Amino acid sequence: MKATPEDQNLLIELQLIDSQVTQVKTKLAGLPELEQIAAIHARLENTAVELNVVETELADVAIDLRRSELDVEQVDDRIQKDEKRLSSGLTTPKELEQLQHEVVTLTKRKAELEDGELEILIKHDGIKGRVDELLNDQIGLKQLELELNVRLENARAEIDKTLAELAQARAALAPKIDPALVELYNKIRLSAHGVGAALLVGNKCDGCHLAINATEIDRIKGLVPDEVIRCEECRRILVRI
């Protein structure tokens, strides 16, 4: 294939634009915010799972606590009733003795129930503390997610702007080059990591960075400038400086 040295140089310019597009797209896919947001999502999910468990636990303990409070109230009611009866002065000596004995037993029972209630209350407060902690974590994580999303959108907008500029530059440049050369270049790019044309720097291909053997270099030197040459190693279009 033949193409003017001007066209071949323009092709290198086109390659520079296309390489920049590749770089910018790689940057877009690897924005650190994407990974950070994914990590936040994972943490939010874990928090939600734990919160669900702990809230269920809290609801159960709240029922235990209420039941325990009712038990204490019930015993307390009976003590008060007995004491009222005792202070009425209307009891027989036998009933008096029975009532006094019952009050002692009930007071002891009340103290035990109150100990149990306190234990449940401590447990309840501990779980409630964990629920509050998780709710706080959730608020903090959602705030962080919001901030990261803003940063991600800004970074994306910046990249989109650069891509639009590069697309514009490419659209202006490509029609200036021989279509057959551009077609060959595009075809090579598909199987050469996006690099279809490279400069011949000294005896090295700037595409694959391999040295070209002396015989081939001699052959290239003998070719007219219009001759389109290809790297023997990577098959990319080689443009002589």
Ligand SMILES: [Zn+2]
């Ligand atoms: Zn090469």
